[in-house]
Amino acid sequence: MAKNGAGEEDAAVLDVLLDRYGRTYAAEAGIKLADQPKPLYQLLVLATLLSARISAEVAVAAAKELFAAGYGTPKGMREASWQDRVDALGRGHYRRYDERTATMLGDGAALAMDRWKGDLRRLRDEAGGDERRIADLLMEFPGIGPTGADIFLREVQAVWPQVAPHLDRRVLDGAAKLGLPRQAGPLAELAHSGAELARLSAALVRVSRSKKSADAVRSAAAGR
Structure with missing residues:
Protein backbone atom coordinates (compact mmCIF):
# COMPACT_ATOMS: atom_id res chain seq x y z
CA MET A 1 0.00 0.00 0.00
CA TYR A 25 23.81 6.90 13.15
CA ALA A 26 22.77 7.79 16.69
CA ALA A 27 21.18 4.38 17.10
CA GLU A 28 24.30 2.71 15.73
CA ALA A 29 26.35 4.53 18.37
CA GLY A 30 24.01 3.34 21.12
CA ILE A 31 22.48 6.78 21.69
CA LYS A 32 18.88 6.57 22.89
CA LEU A 33 17.96 9.88 21.33
CA ALA A 34 15.51 12.01 23.29
CA ASP A 35 14.99 15.69 23.94
CA GLN A 36 17.24 15.50 27.00
CA PRO A 37 20.69 16.97 27.71
CA LYS A 38 22.75 13.75 27.74
CA PRO A 39 21.65 12.16 24.44
CA LEU A 40 21.66 15.55 22.70
CA TYR A 41 25.26 16.10 23.78
CA GLN A 42 26.19 12.58 22.69
CA LEU A 43 24.73 13.33 19.27
CA LEU A 44 26.91 16.43 19.09
CA VAL A 45 29.99 14.32 19.88
CA LEU A 46 28.99 11.83 17.18
CA ALA A 47 28.47 14.63 14.66
CA THR A 48 31.94 15.93 15.48
CA LEU A 49 33.47 12.51 14.87
CA LEU A 50 31.52 11.94 11.66
CA SER A 51 32.68 15.29 10.30
CA ALA A 52 36.25 14.10 9.76
CA ARG A 53 37.42 12.33 6.61
CA ILE A 54 37.05 8.94 8.23
CA SER A 55 34.60 6.09 7.80
CA ALA A 56 31.25 6.25 9.54
CA GLU A 57 31.97 2.84 11.08
CA VAL A 58 35.12 4.13 12.76
CA ALA A 59 33.38 7.31 13.93
CA VAL A 60 30.57 5.26 15.49
CA ALA A 61 33.06 2.91 17.15
CA ALA A 62 34.99 5.87 18.58
CA ALA A 63 31.79 7.41 19.94
CA LYS A 64 30.96 4.15 21.70
CA GLU A 65 34.40 4.08 23.29
CA LEU A 66 34.09 7.65 24.52
CA PHE A 67 30.66 7.00 26.02
CA ALA A 68 31.77 3.70 27.62
CA ALA A 69 34.66 5.56 29.25
CA GLY A 70 32.24 7.99 30.90
CA TYR A 71 32.61 10.90 28.49
CA GLY A 72 28.99 11.00 27.35
CA THR A 73 28.22 14.26 29.15
CA PRO A 74 29.92 17.65 28.84
CA LYS A 75 31.10 17.36 32.45
CA GLY A 76 32.57 13.91 31.88
CA MET A 77 34.24 14.98 28.65
CA ARG A 78 35.71 18.15 30.14
CA GLU A 79 36.99 16.41 33.26
CA ALA A 80 38.69 13.64 31.28
CA SER A 81 42.34 14.27 30.60
CA TRP A 82 43.44 14.96 27.05
CA GLN A 83 45.30 11.64 27.07
CA ASP A 84 42.20 9.80 28.29
CA ARG A 85 40.26 11.17 25.33
CA VAL A 86 43.07 10.26 22.93
CA ASP A 87 43.16 6.72 24.33
CA ALA A 88 39.39 6.26 23.98
CA LEU A 89 39.50 7.47 20.38
CA GLY A 90 42.38 5.10 19.72
CA ARG A 91 40.40 2.14 21.04
CA GLY A 92 37.80 3.02 18.41
CA HIS A 93 40.60 3.12 15.78
CA TYR A 94 40.02 6.85 15.29
CA ARG A 95 43.77 7.35 14.99
CA ARG A 96 44.41 9.78 12.15
CA TYR A 97 42.67 12.62 13.96
CA ASP A 98 42.81 11.45 17.57
CA GLU A 99 44.99 14.17 19.09
CA ARG A 100 43.28 17.08 17.34
CA THR A 101 39.83 15.64 18.02
CA ALA A 102 40.63 15.06 21.70
CA THR A 103 41.41 18.76 22.00
CA MET A 104 38.27 19.80 20.11
CA LEU A 105 36.04 17.60 22.24
CA GLY A 106 37.46 19.04 25.44
CA ASP A 107 37.03 22.60 24.22
CA GLY A 108 33.52 21.83 22.94
CA ALA A 109 32.48 20.35 26.27
CA ALA A 110 33.69 23.49 28.02
CA LEU A 111 31.68 25.65 25.62
CA ALA A 112 28.55 23.55 26.16
CA MET A 113 28.85 23.90 29.92
CA ASP A 114 29.88 27.54 30.08
CA ARG A 115 27.38 28.91 27.56
CA TRP A 116 24.42 26.50 27.72
CA LYS A 117 24.93 24.76 31.09
CA GLY A 118 25.48 21.45 29.28
CA ASP A 119 21.98 21.50 27.80
CA LEU A 120 21.67 21.90 24.02
CA ARG A 121 17.97 22.62 24.41
CA ARG A 122 19.15 26.02 25.63
CA LEU A 123 21.05 26.43 22.36
CA ARG A 124 17.87 25.60 20.45
CA ASP A 125 15.88 28.07 22.52
CA GLU A 126 18.52 30.79 22.08
CA ALA A 127 18.07 30.30 18.33
CA GLY A 128 14.30 30.60 18.70
CA GLY A 129 13.97 27.13 17.16
CA ASP A 130 15.16 28.51 13.82
CA GLU A 131 16.97 25.81 11.86
CA ARG A 132 19.57 28.11 10.26
CA ARG A 133 20.32 29.88 13.53
CA ILE A 134 20.67 26.54 15.30
CA ALA A 135 23.16 25.50 12.62
CA ASP A 136 25.11 28.73 13.13
CA LEU A 137 25.34 28.13 16.87
CA LEU A 138 26.36 24.50 16.38
CA MET A 139 29.20 25.67 14.16
CA GLU A 140 30.64 27.56 17.12
CA PHE A 141 31.71 24.17 18.49
CA PRO A 142 35.25 23.14 17.48
CA GLY A 143 35.12 20.53 14.73
CA ILE A 144 31.55 21.33 13.67
CA GLY A 145 31.26 22.97 10.28
CA PRO A 146 28.39 22.89 7.77
CA THR A 147 28.75 19.10 7.38
CA GLY A 148 28.65 18.47 11.11
CA ALA A 149 25.69 20.79 11.57
CA ASP A 150 23.81 18.92 8.84
CA ILE A 151 24.60 15.58 10.50
CA PHE A 152 23.29 16.82 13.85
CA LEU A 153 20.15 18.34 12.34
CA ARG A 154 19.37 15.27 10.21
CA GLU A 155 19.34 13.12 13.33
CA VAL A 156 17.88 15.53 15.87
CA GLN A 157 14.80 16.14 13.72
CA ALA A 158 13.52 12.91 15.27
CA VAL A 159 13.03 14.78 18.56
CA TRP A 160 13.17 18.45 17.52
CA PRO A 161 10.15 19.03 15.27
CA GLN A 162 11.24 22.67 14.95
CA VAL A 163 13.99 21.68 12.49
CA ALA A 164 12.05 19.10 10.46
Missing part, protein backbone atom coordinates in the same frame (compact mmCIF):
# COMPACT_ATOMS: atom_id res chain seq x y z
CA ALA A 2 1.30 3.45 -0.86
CA LYS A 3 2.44 5.64 2.02
CA ASN A 4 1.27 9.20 2.59
CA GLY A 5 0.05 9.54 -0.95
CA ALA A 6 3.22 8.13 -2.47
CA GLY A 7 2.96 6.11 -5.64
CA GLU A 8 3.30 2.35 -5.33
CA GLU A 9 6.78 2.40 -6.84
CA ASP A 10 8.03 5.03 -4.39
CA ALA A 11 6.39 3.19 -1.50
CA ALA A 12 8.12 -0.05 -2.46
CA VAL A 13 11.49 1.72 -2.69
CA LEU A 14 10.88 3.36 0.67
CA ASP A 15 10.02 0.05 2.35
CA VAL A 16 13.18 -1.65 1.07
CA LEU A 17 15.34 1.37 1.84
CA LEU A 18 14.19 1.68 5.45
CA ASP A 19 14.38 -2.05 5.99
CA ARG A 20 17.98 -2.29 4.79
CA TYR A 21 19.50 1.04 5.72
CA GLY A 22 17.04 2.88 7.94
CA ARG A 23 19.03 2.96 11.15
CA THR A 24 20.16 6.33 12.37
CA PRO A 165 12.24 18.48 7.65
CA HIS A 166 16.02 18.82 7.44
CA LEU A 167 16.98 17.27 4.12
CA ASP A 168 20.37 18.47 2.96
CA ARG A 169 22.10 17.99 -0.36
CA ARG A 170 23.54 14.57 0.49
CA VAL A 171 20.09 13.27 1.45
CA LEU A 172 18.55 14.65 -1.74
CA ASP A 173 21.38 13.13 -3.81
CA GLY A 174 20.52 9.73 -2.34
CA ALA A 175 16.86 10.26 -3.17
CA ALA A 176 17.77 11.07 -6.78
CA LYS A 177 19.71 7.82 -7.09
CA LEU A 178 16.58 5.92 -6.12
CA GLY A 179 14.17 7.88 -8.26
CA LEU A 180 12.52 9.38 -5.19
CA PRO A 181 11.56 13.08 -5.08
CA ARG A 182 14.62 15.32 -5.00
CA GLN A 183 12.70 18.19 -3.45
CA ALA A 184 12.56 18.46 0.33
CA GLY A 185 8.80 18.93 0.61
CA PRO A 186 7.64 15.93 -1.47
CA LEU A 187 10.39 13.73 0.00
CA ALA A 188 9.44 14.64 3.58
CA GLU A 189 5.83 13.70 2.86
CA LEU A 190 6.93 10.08 2.41
CA ALA A 191 7.74 9.82 6.12
CA HIS A 192 5.13 9.34 8.81
CA SER A 193 6.98 11.10 11.62
CA GLY A 194 10.10 12.95 12.61
CA ALA A 195 11.63 9.67 13.75
CA GLU A 196 10.97 8.05 10.38
CA LEU A 197 12.28 11.14 8.61
CA ALA A 198 15.56 10.82 10.52
CA ARG A 199 15.77 7.16 9.55
CA LEU A 200 14.99 8.00 5.94
CA SER A 201 17.68 10.68 5.94
CA ALA A 202 20.31 8.30 7.32
CA ALA A 203 19.34 5.65 4.78
CA LEU A 204 19.57 8.07 1.88
CA VAL A 205 22.99 9.29 3.03
CA ARG A 206 24.23 5.70 2.95
CA VAL A 207 22.78 5.14 -0.51
CA SER A 208 24.24 8.42 -1.78
CA ARG A 209 27.70 6.96 -1.16
CA SER A 210 27.14 3.66 -2.95
CA LYS A 211 25.73 3.10 -6.42
CA LYS A 212 25.73 -0.62 -5.68
CA SER A 213 23.45 -0.10 -2.67
CA ALA A 214 21.13 2.14 -4.66
CA ASP A 215 20.88 -0.40 -7.47
CA ALA A 216 20.18 -3.20 -4.99
CA VAL A 217 17.35 -1.23 -3.35
CA ARG A 218 15.73 -0.43 -6.71
CA SER A 219 16.05 -4.03 -7.85
CA ALA A 220 14.51 -5.41 -4.65
CA ALA A 221 11.68 -2.88 -4.79
CA ALA A 222 10.92 -3.73 -8.42
CA GLY A 223 10.58 -7.40 -7.45
CA ARG A 224 7.87 -6.75 -4.87
